[in-house]
Amino acid sequence: MSAGCTLAGPEPPPPPASPDLPPPSLDRPPTDTVAADAEAPDTVSADTGARPPPPEGAPITGDGLLPPVRALWVVRTALVHPDSVRAVVERAHRGGFNTLLVQVRGRGDAWYRSGLEPRGEPLAGTHPSYDPLGLMVEEARGRGLQVHAWINAHLVAGARTLPTDELHLVNRRPEWLAVPRELARELFHVDPRAPGYREALMAHARAHSDQVEGLYSSPILPEATRHLAAVAADLAEGYDLDGIHLDYLRLPSPAFDYSRPALEAFRARLRATHPPAELRAAETRWREGEILAYAETFPRAWDDFRRDRVRETLEAVVAAVRRARPGLMVSAAVFPDPTDARAHRFQDWEDWLARGLLDVVAPMSYTNRNDAFAAALERARTVGGADRIWMGVGAYTNTFEEAVRRARWVGEAGLAGVALFSYDWAAGPEGIQAAGGEGYLERFGREAFRAETGSPASGR
Numbered sequence: 001m002s003a004g005c006t007l008a009g010p011e012p013p014p015p016p017a018s019p020d021l022p023p024p025s026l027d028r029p030p031t032d033t034v035a036a037d038a039e040a041p042d043t044v045s046a047d048t049g050a051r052p053p054p055p056e057g058a059p060i061t062g063d064g065l066l067p068p069v070r071a072l073w074v075v076r077t078a079l080v081h082p083d084s085v086r087a088v089v090e091r092a093h094r095g096g097f098n099t100l101l102v103q104v105r106g107r108g109d110a111w112y113r114s115g116l117e118p119r120g121e122p123l124a125g126t127h128p129s130y131d132p133l134g135l136m137v138e139e140a141r142g143r144g145l146q147v148h149a150w151i152n153a154h155l156v157a158g159a160r161t162l163p164t165d166e167l168h169l170v171n172r173r174p175e176w177l178a179v180p181r182e183l184a185r186e187l188f189h190v191d192p193r194a195p196g197y198r199e200a201l202m203a204h205a206r207a208h209s210d211q212v213e214g215l216y217s218s219p220i221l222p223e224a225t226r227h228l229a230a231v232a233a234d235l236a237e238g239y240d241l242d243g244i245h246l247d248y249l250r251l252p253s254p255a256f257d258y259s260r261p262a263l264e265a266f267r268a269r270l271r272a273t274h275p276p277a278e279l280r281a282a283e284t285r286w287r288e289g290e291i292l293a294y295a296e297t298f299p300r301a302w303d304d305f306r307r308d309r310v311r312e313t314l315e316a317v318v319a320a321v322r323r324a325r326p327g328l329m330v331s332a333a334v335f336p337d338p339t340d341a342r343a344h345r346f347q348d349w350e351d352w353l354a355r356g357l358l359d360v361v362a363p364m365s366y367t368n369r370n371d372a373f374a375a376a377l378e379r380a381r382t383v384g385g386a387d388r389i390w391m392g393v394g395a396y397t398n399t400f401e402e403a404v405r406r407a408r409w410v411g412e413a414g415l416a417g418v419a420l421f422s423y424d425w426a427a428g429p430e431g432i433q434a435a436g437g438e439g440y441l442e443r444f445g446r447e448a449f450r451a452e453t454g455s456p457a458s459g460r
Helices: 031-037 082-094 132-143 181-187 197-207 222-238 260-273 276-287 293-297 299-324 338-345 349-354 370-384 400-412 423-427 429-434 440-448
Strands: 003-006 069-074 099-105 146-152 155-158 214-216 243-247 329-334 360-363 390-394 417-421
Touching (some): 069 146, 082 440, 099 417, 132 146, 146 222, 181 197, 222 243, 222 299, 243 299, 260 293, 299 329, 299 349, 329 349, 338 349, 349 370, 360 370, 370 390, 390 400, 400 417, 400 440
Parallel strands (some): 069 099, 069 417, 146 243, 243 329, 360 390
Antiparallel strands (some): 155 214
16 A cells, blocks of 8 residues: 555456455555665664664563554455455454555545445446445444445556546546656647547656556646545445545655646646746747656755645545544655655655645655654654554564564554554465464454463454
């Protein structure tokens, strides 16, 4: 995920042979997410107030405090069959989790009843009446678990193939797609509906799949923002949810969005806020056909513009959710290093918290380094306050013992919650192997979420 990191890779594999066990998804952070953590200092600075991490190999004790929220990210591949949904709830309950972050918009598609977006393609073989989210809520309520609808905000297609449904956003509104700088000049004068426009974007994503997860919609376009807000409101109105959880609320890198509508919007903004004399050189170049004139002449303002538009997208989504269901929690998965998130993803989550836009952020600290995890935890707690942080732990990037230790550490630090990424990995063969041959989630709950007596963790 941006879990994420959520964060994603190519499109999901076909449905599993056994509906009870989804294959491991590719919805995981790209390698640069973990690598970014490696840039953290080898030791936590003494002036941060951070407790030093436990020594490698130290025993896991049972005397830590439990995080009030014990969340589990559930990728959409676990929703392909009713039995898979039931298995998610049963395993999560046995593991002591009390909150499910369920991916219901993975790639501009719907894994719930929707009149706004097409049904997820892997659900094509299921009965039209099958409602994965509806069943998840029903089953979870019976076990005392909360359900938050996880929405991938701007990632709308994988990096392998274009969506086939003509009603999909990529096919219906290609002018909403973000464009990399590398293709800016080539596509500026091309009609987005013309043959080759979407194909060029997909070819670029495929060639840079180690850096870009797929096609993104642009946060700069008001129409795209209104659509995303409508999707969130539709979920809030249609289901008995405990929250809306946002992921990919960002651009993939500073190389985006250089689409024609975005460049024209930036020019219009500067022309409305700056004296003509300050813009004369850039305007001359623009009129001569240099479409990057304003972005190149005013790079800091260009970055601020994109950052502001991501924040304004969040504001629109939150306002729509609040109108639909006052008091419904809104959370977001974010890059753990706030400096990197702000500068390279235009995801200024420290500012979002300061403005009170979100109830909770979930920093996706999937690093396997204790010092990097400690630094991310302390920074998040300092900025957001303990009651607004759910610390993300990557099961797939850590040994089983390390993942358990991190969950206990989150509880001891007094944070509001811990979120494990992800169900599909933990329930699959890699997770079983990591847990020594038994169910990962069950063992994880026994060692991370239960007291020394072995009594089950409290439910909701």
